[in-house]
Amino acid sequence: MTETIEITCIACPMGCDIDLEVEDGEIRSINGASCPAGEEYAKEEYRNPTRILPTTARVTGGILPLVPVKSAEPLPKGKLEAAMEEIAAVELEAPVELGDVVIENVCGTGVNIVATRDLPAEESGALAAD
Amino acid sequence: MTESREAVTGATNVMRREEHDLVVVGGGPAGLAAAQAAYDEGVEDIVILERDFELGGILQQCIHNGFGVHYFDEELTGPEYAQEFIESVAERGVDIRLETMVLEVTHDRTVYAVNDEDGMTELDAEKVILAMGCRERTRDALDIPGSRPAGVYTAGTAQRFINMEGKLPGEKAVILGSGDIGLIMARRMHLEGAEVEAVLEIMPYTGGLTRNVVQCLEDFDIPLRKQQTITEIHGTDRVESVTVQEVDDNFDPIPGTEYEIECDTVLLSVGLIPENELSVDAGVDLHQVTGGPIVDETRETNVDDIYACGNVLHVHDLVDWVTEESMIAGRSAARSLQDRVETRDEPIEIDKTQKLSYVVPDRISTVDPDREELPLYMRVHAPMEEVFVTLSSGGEQLTRDFQRRAEPGEMITLNVDTETLAELPEPRLELDVVPREEV
Numbered sequence: 376m377t378e379t380i381e382i383t384c385i386a387c388p389m390g391c392d393i394d395l396e397v398e399d400g401e402i403r404s405i406n407g408a409s410c411p412a413g414e415e416y417a418k419e420e421y422r423n424p425t426r427i428l429p430t431t432a433r434v435t436g437g438i439l440p441l442v443p444v445k446s447a448e449p450l451p452k453g454k455l456e457a458a459m460e461e462i463a464a465v466e467l468e469a470p471v472e473l474g475d476v477v478i479e480n481v482c483g484t485g486v487n488i489v490a491t492r493d494l495p496a497e498e499s500g501a502l503a504a505d
Numbered sequence: 506m507t508e509s510r511e512a513v514t515g516a517t518n519v520m521r522r523e524e525h526d527l528v529v530v531g532g533g534p535a536g537l538a539a540a541q542a543a544y545d546e547g548v549e550d551i552v553i554l555e556r557d558f559e560l561g562g563i564l565q566q567c568i569h570n571g572f573g574v575h576y577f578d579e580e581l582t583g584p585e586y587a588q589e590f591i592e593s594v595a596e597r598g599v600d601i602r603l604e605t606m607v608l609e610v611t612h613d614r615t616v617y618a619v620n621d622e623d624g625m626t627e628l629d630a631e632k633v634i635l636a637m638g639c640r641e642r643t644r645d646a647l648d649i650p651g652s653r654p655a656g657v658y659t660a661g662t663a664q665r666f667i668n669m670e671g672k673l674p675g676e677k678a679v680i681l682g683s684g685d686i687g688l689i690m691a692r693r694m695h696l697e698g699a700e701v702e703a704v705l706e707i708m709p710y711t712g713g714l715t716r717n718v719v720q721c722l723e724d725f726d727i728p729l730r731k732q733q734t735i736t737e738i739h740g741t742d743r744v745e746s747v748t749v750q751e752v753d754d755n756f757d758p759i760p761g762t763e764y765e766i767e768c769d770t771v772l773l774s775v776g777l778i779p780e781n782e783l784s785v786d787a788g789v790d791l792h793q794v795t796g797g798p799i800v801d802e803t804r805e806t807n808v809d810d811i812y813a814c815g816n817v818l819h820v821h822d823l824v825d826w827v828t829e830e831s832m833i834a835g836r837s838a839a840r841s842l843q844d845r846v847e848t849r850d851e852p853i854e855i856d857k858t859q860k861l862s863y864v865v866p867d868r869i870s871t872v873d874p875d876r877e878e879l880p881l882y883m884r885v886h887a888p889m890e891e892v893f894v895t896l897s898s899g900g901e902q903l904t905r906d907f908q909r910r911a912e913p914g915e916m917i918t919l920n921v922d923t924e925t926l927a928e929l930p931e932p933r934l935e936l937d938v939v940p941r942e943e944v
Binding site: 383389390427429430438443455459491492493 | 670
């Protein structure tokens with residue numbers, strides 16, 4: 376049985392509407408993508424949709440109570456909520472540096488959660504640049 | 506830079522008085538890029554004045570990814586994008602004053618600023634770059650009827666609460682407006698455990714990027730309801746529900762379509778307004794459509810030696826374009842300081858047809874031998890497919906660029922080879938958008 380699956384590409388801001396023709400789980404054709412990255416995205420989105428997860432983690436002793444973090448690689452879409460739970464359980468201590476690994480191998484995906492900014496400790500002061 | 510911060514004691518007041526080549530008002534992405542570009546062009550005496558406790562502006566609370574695809578050729582989060590520029594201005598030794606509020610900029614480029622450490626400071630600048638960014642439209646700007654309970658926030662305020670202060674503003678939200686911030690906040694609220702009942706959009710199309718509709722709403726089955734709006738907010742102490750109505754093509758609510766959604770929070774993502782109080786006081790003329798200063802291609806305003814860039818000039822959808830534009834402003838201010846810019850005898854006016862809502866810049870008033878390409882930024886009025894953006898002068902087409910899709914939410918850039926401007930039939934350019942079959 377052939378079915379057509381519509382996918383809106385998010386590889387870039389163009390947002391092409393791509394039609395996948397699928398027969399018994401096999402992709403037969405891809406139409407509507409205006410670049411190879413779009414075709415690749417459509418295939419992946421059908422077989423194993425993934426997303427980068429940006430969120431925050433708790434920090435003590437920092438200039439802010441949170442530090443922004445993200446998954447260093449895209450996570451399977453179905454794992455996003457579980458990853459949020461695991462990140463919610465973390466409490467870091469300032470200072471934190473951009474790129475610091477916050478969680479290794481989140482939810483057994485092989486992907487790390489990393490900090491996306493420097494967060495100085497409160498005493499050292501954010502005004503150091505002055 | 507402390508040697509230039511010499512206090513001058515007068516009989517009636519004590520105010521620091523300083524002189525600088527360049528003063529940048531605002532330390533967000535626009536101010537940072539402008540300062541960096543001016544420095545790299547040879548200006549070393551630069552001061553950035555920033556009212557927040559750190560640099561980076563709104564990027565610090567935009568923790569999502571999607572920034573930098575054009576400028577850095579990789580997908581970064583907001584804080585990562587900011588940190589690149591914060592480090593770069595620090596390396597260059599730019600004088601950065603945090604928690605410093607600018608009170609006034611005069612038409613002859615005296616900047617009055619105040620902070621805890623220095624008190625009032627008068628900074629006399631050769632060049633001023635305005636980079637104050639924009640702020641969000643509020644409920645007041647929309648005149649939504651109903652009571653005035655707690656729980657109504659602009660989406661950006663909620664974003665700051667959640668991403669920087671660790672506070673979730675509510676548990677059951679309705680989001681009004683499908684601009685990018687509204688879409689991003691729908692996902693953020695959902696992932697932090699709140700229920701997002703719906704995103705409502707008064708227009709027949711979304712104001713945000715398609716990719717955000719997919720990855721922020723569709724991924725989590727959050728409904729996007731177009732041509733609907735909130736016509737009343739209910740609740741006494743806290744929001745209890747909202748009345749939603751469909752609207753007609755004139756955005757008037759259609760009687761009989763009312764329904765109610767229970768919620769404790771309403772987030773407004775209904776547009777951004779360039780923050781130009783300082784500009785107006787300095788005598789800068791504003792553009793009717795953008796709400797930002799009217800500028801030439803160097804981003805100089807009608808007031809000599811005062812420039813503007815970034816969201817204070819016009820609201821951008823991608824920070825990459827803010828960076829690009831701010832570098833133009835920074836570089837241009839530097840080149841002008843070094844007398845490297847020649848003013849045209851007669852400026853080239855840039856006009857547009859009704860298909861476009863605006864174009865920046867408004868005119869080309871200089872000849873700069875170092876400039877090979879000149880980007881024109883514009884937005885279409887309504888969504889169009891398979892079109893050419895054309896640039897003509899005196900009926901003669903100079904260049905054109907194909908757009909598979911043109912949407913009001915996505916700024917279009919047309920790069921013009923400066924050689925084509927050398928000999929024009931008339932000192933006037935006209936931009937148009939033409940369907941492919943008509944070309």
